[in-house]
Amino acid sequence: MKRIAYSTSFFVMLLLMVFSANAQKKELSIKDGIVGYWSLYPEYKSVQWLPNSKGYYVESTKDAFLKVNAKKGTSTSLISLEELKKSNSELEKLSRLPRVEFIDGSSFVFQFNNKVYHTDLNSKTSQVTTTFDGANVDFTKDFKNSAYTKENNLFISVDGKEIQISHETNKAIEFGKTVHRNEFGIHKGTYWSPKGTALAYYRNDQTMVTDYPLVDISSIPAKEAPVKYPMAGQKSEEVTLHIYNVAAQKSIQVNTEGPKEQYLTNIAWSPDEKFVFIGILNRDQNHLVLNQYDASTGAFVKTLFEEKDDKYLSLTHPMEFLPNSTTEFIWRTEKNGFEHVYLYNTDGKELAQITKGDWVVMDVIGFDRKNQNLYVLGTDNNGLDRQVYKANIKSKTVKKITSLSGVYSGVQYDVTTNLFLASFSNTTTPNKQFVFDGNGKVIKTIVDAENPLADFNVSPVELGTITAADGKTILNTRMLKPSNFDKNKKYPVIVYVYGGPGVQLITNRWNAGASYWMQTAAQNGYIIYTVESRGSENRGKEFEQVTHLHLGEEEIADQIKGVEYLKSLPYVDQDKMAIHGWSYGGFMTTSLMTKTAGTFKVGVAGGPVMDWKMYEVMYGERYMSTPQKNPGGYEKASLLNKTDLLKDKLLIIHGLIDDVVVPQHSFRFLQECVSNEVQVDFFTYPGHPHNVRGKDRVHLMNKVLMYIDAELMN
Known part of the structure; x- marks a missing residue:
């Protein structure tokens, strides 16, 4: 009996220790997540390949640049901060190592006080190569001249x-x-x-x-x-x-x-500097x-090829010539549904489709030494992941060489050794940096970061999926539950929305794209939920173009599917739902608060588009054409004629000097609310353009959550 009593007491003591440890965890404040963001960022090291060095990379520490053997991990100092400061009398005020670009294995260049310095690592001397006295600086490849x-x-x-x-x-x-x-x-x-x-x-x-x-x-x-x-x-x-x-x-x-x-x-x-190539896009895009x-002379030589689309084109990458070639180049296009890499010659002939599949090329990493294989970074896992692919030009085969589910980023390829430097993260991995070979095998781990939020009372990020309003398309979702979540309780919800083209909110990386203010809200008892609706980026042309000419329809239908899913959960309080978004997300917030009135008890719309006729030509006409050609689409999307539908609490926030979504959007909406005797709340940030940044963002997010709290937490 004594032994059992002792064991029970010991078990109770362990539980108390666990509860005590949880109780001692710190709360993550809005200020922590904004002003202190970088202190909460996972450990990261600045690394780059040393040119023509047969397997060495450079690691930037606090006090020196180190030359590191990629396979063995052994290192030697290339130059210290003190040595760099002494390399030229004008560099004595350097307070930290600058961002440098290596020209070769024994020299690099960097900018300081409107000058570019070339540092010789053998002599430990630095010389000015060019100066600049203005903005929008652009350098020649050798950094000797500037514009x-x-x-x-x-x-x-x-x-x-x-x-x-x-x-x-x-x-x-x-x-x-x-x-x-x-x-x-x-x-x-x-x-x-x-x-x-x-x-x-x-x-x-x-x-x-x-x-x-x-x-x-x-x-x-x-x-x-x-x-x-x-x-x-x-x-x-x-x-x-x-x-x-x-x-x-x-x-x-x-x-x-x-x-x-x-x-x-x-x-x-x-490459021979004889010609310039321009992709000329019509105004209809x-x-x-x-x-x-x-x-x-500037004279026209010829048209290599044309591309057309019945909706719009999204061609954002110039041609890239193959190494040591003046006639063959690669071209990125989504003409077959997903953005991929094609091989052309300067006669305009398509020689091959290099990459293919139901995924999107995000970046071209480089060719191998013999130009037989092209390495690219592309999507995977329903658009959530970023993986490295190898495409063989001759056999036209494509192989994914990385294996961990998550996001590979900052991928650098060394052509002399066929090795890669890369960072990696997913929802459970803050940051790993490593060297891997052409088959994806990890050779050396450089960083295996600890969780920077380990001492805070935060929630895990949960990725999920729902089916879109079309009944077939899979949509990615993200959820944060309260840190002390109890499935037997009911919680209010904040739906965070963007929903527009050109943006992807959710990826399988650390925090899955969630901002730290969401963790603060979760600490305070909210469920935070996001649906990546159709029309957003990196899921292929059909997924993105479904909203063409009628913004604010398919996206709203998808967001409502997310609401239906939330209402099916026993721990969601259906009567306490809020929505918040900025820019296109502000347009979506206001659209949902009017077109689907009663769905959300409260909304906060930041920098919202209220009428696409008042938005700029390049972005607006791509997705909506012109008001003259698409009057019905503009009329349906406009929120100025829907203020009488607003039934619940809405706060509109706008930067007074917003030059992206100009303040006229919100003021016209306010004017219509007054005319229709509809109550709405408004707040402006006088010194800010489209986004509220810096320390004032603490004020903004406190304002957003306080407004939601007033409606949902009473």
Whole structure:
């Protein structure tokens, strides 16, 4: 009896220890998850292959760059922070190791104080290779020359000498900046030729585009701060491409004939610098021609091929020439349903489809030494995973070489050893970094990160699926339950939504894409749920294009399927459901609060599109065409004529200087609410554009959760 009593007491003591340990875990606050985000990020090491070094990579520590043997793990110091500071008197104020790019095994380059330094690791000396004094900086491949903008004009620095290329006084005409509002994969406005002898650059004439009147309230009185904003169906910008010859110090215009409002995309140079290639997309975004132009004269040479689609094209990657070839290149397109890699020649002939399958190519990693195999990063597991694939050009076979279910990222390939560097995570793995070979076999583990949230009272992220409203398509879902979840209790729900094109919220990585504020809400007794509805990214063309011309219909039907699933769960309080989303998610939130009134007791819509006629040309017309061509679609999608349907509590939040979804959307909605005697709540962030970032985001997420709490937790 004494032994049993002792065992029972011991068991009770163990339980008390477990409960005590749980009780001692910290609560994750909104501030922790935003201001302290990086301190809660899994351990990560900055690594890169050392060029032509036969199996060595560089690891950046706090105090030095290390040369590491990829197979053995042995390391030696290449240069320390102190040595780098002493390598040039101008570098004495370096407080940490800079981000560098290795030119070869014994030298690298980096930026510091508007200068590019070349560091020789043998002599431990650093020399300035080029300077820049502006924005939108772009460097030649050898980092010896640079291009940059000052206000609306373009400059280059060659051999330390600044040359002004454009001399435009009209501020509505810009040179060397990104165009078409960063759509079509365009993220810069200058393109150096491979050897740096010439620079292709955009000229963007926006004089015909409407000035949208944003307001700067930082001065007294407030002043206008207008931006050029082409709305759907209205006049758009007129873009041309020009080429500056460095030796001749002269620019020519590329002869891109056609309508002035077409889109010039996918800029690429031929390896011999003789030609420039441009993907010219019509304003309807359903017809692209890949054209070749003479780089010395700007003259049209020929059209390599055309692509058409009955809805729209999504071609966001320029051609990439094969190593050591001037005639063969790869081209990424979803013409057969999923984005894959094709091999073409400069006669425009398709030589082969290199990758294939019901998955999407996310990134091209590189060719092997003999150009026989191409390695790519692609989706898997219903779009949740990112895996490495090997495609053999001759046999046309494709093989997945990685095996762990999750997301491989930052994949770097070393052609000399056929080895890879990569990071990996899934919902139970914070971060692993390793070296693996061409068959996917792990050679060395660099990092096996511990859970950065181990000391916090957080919930596991659960991935699931439901069937879409079409009765056949599988949709991915994500759920966080309260950290002290009890299946016998009922909990309120916050549905977090985006639902629009160009975004994927849920992946099989650490936290599955969930923000830390969701963990805070779960601590406070909420279930947080997300459905990746049809129309979102990385599931193939049919999945994405189903919403074409009628945004806010199929996505809403899918979200309602998610609600039906929630209501089938015994631990969900059907009378206490909230919805929150930003941007397209704000449009979806408001759509659901009006079109399906009564489904959610409360909603918070951030930066919402209320009428697609007021959204910009490039994105809006791709998915909705123009108001002139699709008046019925615009009318159905508009929320300005649906304010009388609003029955429950809705808070609208908008940045006062939002230049993406302009504030007019929310103010017009408010105006309609007043006219229809409908009560709605509104809050603005005066100093913020489309997203509220920095420390003010703490205020934003507290505002969102406090508003929801007031309705669901009383």
